[in-house]
Amino acid sequence: MGKTFTIVLVAITVVSAAFFIFHGQLLWLPEDVSVHGPGIDHQLMETMVGTGILFLLGQLVLCVFVWQSSGRKEGWKPRTFPGGPKPMVISAILAVGLEILALSFVGSKVWAGMYMNTPDSQALHIDVQAGQFAFYFRYAGPDSKFGELHPEKINQADGNFFGLDPRNDVAARDDVVTATMAIPVDRPIQLTMHSQDVIHSFYVRELRIHQDIVPGLMIPLHFTANKTGRFEIACTQLCGLGHYEMRAFLEVMPQDKFDAWLKQQESQ
């Protein structure tokens, strides 16, 4: 039984590790298109290597000991691990402890870079409204001023997703509301995110950004995309029956194409 256990666990370990190592394109992160993304990816790879080594060591050493254990004959005198529990404690504290320190230190710098620096003054501001089950985006329009939000005026039947009051609020009249988020490449983007009903979440895999949108809060998020393309924004916080269908598309385009797009949206 012990030898069988060893063989089975070795097979499981090797096959599992193989899929992590030979992941191909499908079973892995998509390419990274944001400025802060490489920091996250680097952190992930470090952790993957570290935990991978621990995974292989842990499972295989267990296998070795089990194999040895099953090969012993009647009358065997049990032996204590040399050094007793002390080497376990020391190696755990050293290996894991050092790993923790390194990852925390590096990770905090990446985290701070994402959340604790002031956004660029040249950033393009986009207002994001999440509601069961779609995202809508608002640009300030030619007057560069966002109209005020009035939740009691939200009327999805009319396409008034943000609760704007153009009759009384001049700044709201030229706000551009879209269902697709277009941004210029290589330009800092500042999002202000809010929800009209339940908690949603804004997740763009390629941008390595992920932020819950909480009703009652105005949540800022900033990033810069450095590659053009069409990416999906998925909702990742369970928000009701249509959660799996809650998405929008992010189009990253060159600045001139973005200007043309915005003009076209304004005229509609």
Added chain:
Amino acid sequence: MSEAAAHPAVHQHTAPTGFIRKYVFSVDHKVIGLQYYGLAIVAVVIGMALSWLMRLHLGWATLPIPGLEKLSPAGAPGNVMTPEYYLSLMTMHGTIMVFFVLTTAPFAGFGNYFLPIQVGAADMAFPRMNMMSFWVTFVAFLALMSAFFVPGGPPISGWTAYAPLSAVGQTSGPGEGWGQTMWAVSIAIFCVGQLLGSLNFIATTLDLRTRGMSLARLPLSTWAWFITSVIGLMAFAVLLPACILLILDRTAGTSFFLPSGLVFGDQMLPHSGGSPLLWQHLFWFFGHPEVYIAILPAIGIISHILPAFLRKPPLGPRVLVGCIASIGFLSYMVWGHHMFVSGMNPFSAILFSVPTLVITIPATIATLLWIGSVYGSRMQFTTAALFCLGFISVFTTGGLSGFFLAQPTIDTYLHATYFVVAHFHFVMAVAAIFGMFAGTYFWMPKMVGRMMNETLGKIHFWLTFVGVYCIFMPMHYIGLAGNVRRYAAFTDNFLVPLIPVHKFITIAALLTGAAQFLFLFNLIWTRFRGPKAADNPWGATSLEWSTTSPPPFDNFGGRQLVVHQEAYLYGVEGASADFIMQTSSETVEKP
């Protein structure tokens, strides 16, 4: 000389008579333990069936499942599962498994049965309160099951029931009416049952230890149950008021979790002043210690069982107790790691991340101690022993995936993906359940006086061990691809290519689930046909083996045991046998 505090006179009660007193409203901790265990078995079968329906739908979203419309005409018109039905099955699956399986069987089930015996007491400190705690838990289970039958059906907000989805009532979605209310009522009642149980465990461990049973001589399983009950006291004491506040928001017009400006169906709700994040803080302040409540008893159980089959003492038992205690202590400082992207202050993320990573140190030490215990042994590979080895393997796997999620930068990508689902299933659904299995195969002879079928047990182990890796290891890979969780179907461009992996997982889940019927069959077969068990079939040392199988109603037949030895004297050189029981007064000359 007595090393321990002299224990007060054990309450005397005569043996119960009559079916009701013996098996239904019994104050005997052994009967209560079996009742909890039985409840857990019923719950796990229901929970597993729900998971099969979920997995079928995830692999084949448009497949009509025969009979489903009869089960729920609203949930599955034409036998095709609607998204809201999927979410309601998912919510009930999580709730049933976490509360009524993982908190009952390893802790309330085996703990109730064996803690008093392992400390040498005749019963728990408060037998009647113990009986109440089971029946309260049972009522909580009925309340939860009623969610299937109320108008609107079960809730769809997940076992985590985040507000406002769970707090505004029916307007946020199907099932969010009566179903969510019954959920909150059930969990609130459950908290009461657990609080009563925890008080009993603590009092019994501290006050009812028999002569010679010092804290240092307590078996590792008792230590784990004791520490778990301390954690439980504070955790459930926070969940109970949280559920009450939720019920008030839903029914009494309060706004604990609801801010102003909520608009559903183009109508603004009148609430104002509340915070959805408050629910998350309250819930996870409970929820994180809860997952340790789920795993620590299993850790104690396998740490207790392993030495019996290694025929050598565990490596560093006091260090292991220290690890269990520090995991318990640290578990209160990490709840925010469920909330890294929740909208709370990003600075808090770093504060929560550090203790989360630090918790891996005692967990690693424990794992190394188990692996180091196997070193130099000549192991008896019984089914219970195999499940202990399997536990070490899956606990390692599950624990390592936690390393990724503990770091906010990486969690930014992996939050709410199948990577998280893989992590918590490995540590809870697999490791904790392996502890339950090991405990069953080890202790069933003691509990019912009959040996389980080892052949069936071993087949059960192999199918399950390979099966769980086939189910949950691929979830890491699709998680890395960004496969979002809690999706009823996969229609996004980046998810459609991953559906074949889901199909594989579903098939593995169905086969592994089927293998569990071997276990259920074995339980029934043992009860009626198993060969009679001796008092100590495994040659183990702790006090449960110093009495008959099954024990008499007062555990030791009126004797007061005296303990002379520590808990795991296996393979002591120069002893008269390869084990020394705790009650033995044998002294061995050190060579």
Added chain:
Amino acid sequence: MKLRFVFTLVGVTLLGSALLVVGAPPAAGTIEGKVTYTGTPPKMKVIDMSKEPGCQKEQSARTEPVRYQTVVTGAGNSLQWVVVYVSAGPPSPATPAKQVVYDQKGCEYIPHVAVMQVDQPLEIVNSDQWAHNIHPMPKVNPEWNKSQPPGTPPITTKWDKPEFIPVKCNIHPWMHGYFVVLNSSHYSVTGSDGSFSLKGLAPGKYTITAWQEDFGSQSQEVTVAGNETKTLSFVYKVLPY
């Protein structure tokens, strides 16, 4: 003797029937007309369906972009989707109630406004290849919310109280329509030319009400005699916002 009795009976019966037929009032009156507006109506925005790529593809294949349908105008300042119905009047013979069908196609509700009588069967169909959810939001009738994955059977239901019920799809939040549940059996929904026609009315005094989802209701009284046709016109004052 007997024969004379029989002939008399037949004769009386025939005469009586003729009198009955001649004496009963005919249900052949008609009220018709147009609904128009004055002022500047709000501009209906084009719907962005990008979150459902299949719908977006279907939409881009159309000649005209799909717009919101809260206020739909036509030539001659006509207003579409106005429900004109008899809100008070002499009882008219009830028309048999057959099923009203409400379809979800191309991420739109067809028709935008569905009128039905109390207890008349309503069948909701999903003709699209993706899931919709139907969420009627009544205040008087019971509210419900059901999703309808593609390929599932139609949802059949009915309403037992008269009400103007907004309906929406949460998955495609731009989808919006109305179930108009009436006590009356005479109603008409204006088309693109704003015209309505209520036929088969018995003689008497009627109150005719026009309802538009944004601009509300207005009523007029009219008397119909015999089989004459009366013309009514409803005019709504509209604002651009």
